Amino acid sequence: MTPRETIAEEAGEARIVARSDVVVVGGGPAGFAAAVAARREGCSVTLVERYPYLGGLASGGMVLVLDDMHNGDETTVTGICMEMIERMAKLGLCVFPPPEERRQSAELSRKWARWGVFDFRARVKPAPIVMAAAFDPDGWKRVSNELIEEAGVGLRLHSWFSKVIVDDNRVEGVICDTKAGRQAILGDVVIDASGDLDVAAAAGAAFTEGGYIVTTVFRLGGVDTEEAEEFRFGHPEEYARIDKQARRIIGGSWDFWWLKTPLPGVVWCNCPHMTGFDALAVEDLTRADFEGRKRIASLVDFARANVPGFRNCYVIDVAPQLGVRQTRMLDGEYVVTKEDVLERVHFHDTVARGRDYYTPYRAL
Incomplete structure (x- = not known):
């Protein structure tokens, strides 16, 4: 038969x-x-x-920064999105820079950059701080x-x-x-x-079908963000070396692989970025989930041993939804x-x- x-x-x-x-x-x-x-x-x-x-x-993909809300001249994204931001902020579950601190400044960059609220597309350094918001997934x-x-x-x-x-x-x-x-x-x-x-x-x-990187976002607890940032600014060359190793271990990420959240001691990691997966195929989605968790485990081991402020870090959660950008x-x-x-x-x-x-x- x-x-x-x-x-x-x-x-x-x-x-x-x-x-x-x-x-x-x-x-x-x-x-x-x-x-x-x-x-x-x-x-x-x-x-x-x-x-x-x-x-x-x-929320489910834990993309925890609302960025690209400002085009260099004005805040362009408002409406219901801004309602969400304001309500979450009242709950203590959203952080954004006040109007007077939305400008270019080395001091303000040091204060706000790790929240992810800077102009990612700016051609000047440090990038200007702009209207953007870091939020908690359950707040959303x-x-x-x-x-x-x-x-x-x-x-x-x-x-x-x-x-x-x-x-x-x-x-x-x-x-x-x-x-x-x-x-x-x-x-x-x-x-x-x-x-x-x-x-x-x-x-x-x-x-039309297209494809791009997919990401398994996760959050870490037990992070001393103040110690981590003091090391970054106090020892920039050593920090850059360790940070480069971390991003190599994770197998792909933006420059800022960890960012602050409204919860003390909790950071979110917009990585690992992975290529070669069809986000419409069950087999590929399954492989991506497995691969993402393996890379996360490797990064956590490295961070505990090498990144100041991360010695006591632990995985709080991994996003239940794979970060798919294009299908x-x-x-x-x-x-x-x-x-x-x-x-x-x-x-x-x-x-x-x-x-x-x-x-x-x-x-x-």
Whole structure:
């Protein structure tokens, strides 16, 4: 008997569990903001998220600095993002430089750089301190929940997008896999905020696949950050030598492989960066998770033995979500170009703004 390579699935039925004007798939920063904004505009909204928390890579991926909020001239990222920052700060779970300290200064760089709140793209040294925010992942989850409840968004966690509902070439909803079986959620508008273009791709939209480094972010406790920084500034050459070794052991990272967090003695490490993994392939995702943890273990051993301030460090947690930067990209009616970014072109149908760029609706 020849082994089968495929099986036929029965269509079956999915119970309709929600109907709303807007359905958002994905509760990361983009999906969460879309859901809250739509509800504030008077739409009924259902937000679907596969994990048991909101925040996506901000919380689950532990990307714990909101940077690129300032373009050198002005703070360009505000709105719901700024609401999040201000609420987390009131809880003591977010840190950002006050307006009077957002400028270039060696003294201010020494005070703030390890928070990751400097202009990463500046061509001058030290890089100017700008509006950016270091936050706690559970602070993000907590404030997200508050805003969702206050807005009145219908939230369905633990719901894994499975299939798109299309009728007469129009998306009318989604089907999710849950512990209770398949469930259907209907909406007049469906927003794909999955991060991997899961919904649009399933509906037949054209897209381009790309790849980039993936990262297993983690946090360390028991770190004497004051001692570590005193060593860095007091013995710059020795620090640079040790730091270079650490980054070689981790197998890839930015210059600042550890940054401060709002929690005393706790740092977050935006590494290891790893190449050669397809973030749409289960096999590659599994290998990346294993490889990341191996590199983390090696770095911790090295840091305890060699990095001042880290002798008593320990792993608090490893991000439950792998840091994926690029998979599927929608082939929109318009593609934002390098020139658009460099010239900061504003489009008539702009719906989002970043550090140096505007995103037109046609690109979505």
